Amino acid sequence: MKIAVIGCGFFARNQMHAWQDIDGVKLVALCDRDAGRLADAAQAFGVARSYTDAAQMLADGGFDVVDIATTVDSHRPLVELAAAHGVHVICQKPFALTMADARAMVAAVEATGKTLMVHENFRWQSAIRAAIDAVRGGAIGTPFFGRVSFRSGYDVFSGQPYLAEGERFIIEDLGIHILDISRALFGDVERITATTRRINPAIKGEDVATMLLAHKDGVTSVVDCSYTTRRTPETFPESLLEIDGTKGTLRLDAGYRLTVDGVTRDVSPPVLDWAERPWHNIQESVLLIQQHFVDCLREGRQPETSGQDNLQTFALVEAAYLSAREARSVPLSEV
Ligand code: NAD
Numbered sequence: 001m002k003i004a005v006i007g008c009g010f011f012a013r014n015q016m017h018a019w020q021d022i023d024g025v026k027l028v029a030l031c032d033r034d035a036g037r038l039a040d041a042a043q044a045f046g047v048a049r050s051y052t053d054a055a056q057m058l059a060d061g062g063f064d065v066v067d068i069a070t071t072v073d074s075h076r077p078l079v080e081l082a083a084a085h086g087v088h089v090i091c092q093k094p095f096a097l098t099m100a101d102a103r104a105m106v107a108a109v110e111a112t113g114k115t116l117m118v119h120e121n122f123r124w125q126s127a128i129r130a131a132i133d134a135v136r137g138g139a140i141g142t143p144f145f146g147r148v149s150f151r152s153g154y155d156v157f158s159g160q161p162y163l164a165e166g167e168r169f170i171i172e173d174l175g176i177h178i179l180d181i182s183r184a185l186f187g188d189v190e191r192i193t194a195t196t197r198r199i200n201p202a203i204k205g206e207d208v209a210t211m212l213l214a215h216k217d218g219v220t221s222v223v224d225c226s227y228t229t230r231r232t233p234e235t236f237p238e239s240l241l242e243i244d245g246t247k248g249t250l251r252l253d254a255g256y257r258l259t260v261d262g263v264t265r266d267v268s269p270p271v272l273d274w275a276e277r278p279w280h281n282i283q284e285s286v287l288l289i290q291q292h293f294v295d296c297l298r299e300g301r302q303p304e305t306s307g308q309d310n311l312q313t314f315a316l317v318e319a320a321y322l323s324a325r326e327a328r329s330v331p332l333s334e335v
Pocket residue numbers: 006007008009010011012031032033034037052054069070071072074078092093094119120121159160173282
């Protein structure tokens with residue numbers, strides 16, 4: 001399976017390492033409109049074909065999958081370009097700028113019969129996966145309450161300066177992952193109520209969000225996120241869980257300690273040979289989601305976070321901002 005990556009920035013290197021770790025996969029082409037970044041990545045990963053123009057790379061072809069690792073403003077044109085050339089597509093989160101764009105991108109790839117996956121990797125973190133498997137396997141009966149919590153004071157702005165500059169910050173960038181974990185655990189959502197705050201005066205968008213989700217199957221979940229919480233020890237980038245079910249409880253506590261019905265085990269992720277703490281948790285999930293994508297293509301099934309699936313997660317983001325802006329509960333059918 002031959003892969004081409006568009007975007008050779010801060011996060012894409014994890015994706016390139018992960019491609020190189022997967023059996024039967026070869027990274028054959030790279031693209032970035034920044035020639036310096038492109039040359040560094042091409043050299044670091046030993047990729048012979050490199051392009052500053054995505055249209056030229058697609059026109060030359062010779063690969064099965066385009067992996068789009070650019071920031072959100074370029075996602076729609078690049079997904080549509082890939083669709084026009086009939087290749088499978090992976091696109092980083094946040095998938096789109098608007099719901100209308102997201103729907104158009106899904107339709108464009110669906111029309112080609114190819115597979116579209118959104119790189120929504122947090123549900124693939126091994127600690128989160130252990131919790132999802134326990135809940136889906138019935139270990140605590142039927143869940144009726146959940147809390148998915150991400151609270152940190154880690155400086156994300158030095159690696160990703162654009163995060164300080166957007167009108168929207170935490171729900172669009174990080175909350176999107178935490179909302180997706182809630183969907184993976186408790187299913188789709190009927191309505192959402194959200195509040196937001198900006199505590200850090202040096203950034204433009206909100207850095208605290210608290211969201212209440214009424215899921216279609218009757219679960220109530222609280223999704224709370226902060227990038228301005230001083231805590232010791234710092235838990236970045238762990239998502240913590242509290243889930244109550246009809247037969248028991250599940251807790252995922254700081255330090256990757258998973259407790260199901262009073263029995264605690266260590267579910268710490270491995271540190272892959274190209275990974276570094278504290279990002280190793282996220283980095284392993286990149287390998288796991290890309291392996292999942294390859295498995296799905298080989299077995300002819302849809303990835304868990306297909307474009308179609310991700311419309312529901314993206315709708316939660318849009319509905320959360322609407323709820324916070326208008327100080328009301330928002331049905332998902334409204335966005
Ligand atoms: P970045 O700005 O460091 O890198 C983006 C790169 O894309 C840049 O080098 C830029 O020159 C290039 N680019 C932009 N538009 C292009 C185009 N049309 N053609 C060719 N190259 C183009 O950004 P980043 O921090 O690497 O983030 C990229 C994406 O990854 C974002 O959407 C971000 O939200 C996401 N991200 C995801 C995770 C995760 O865990 N899933 C973590 C971090 C970042």
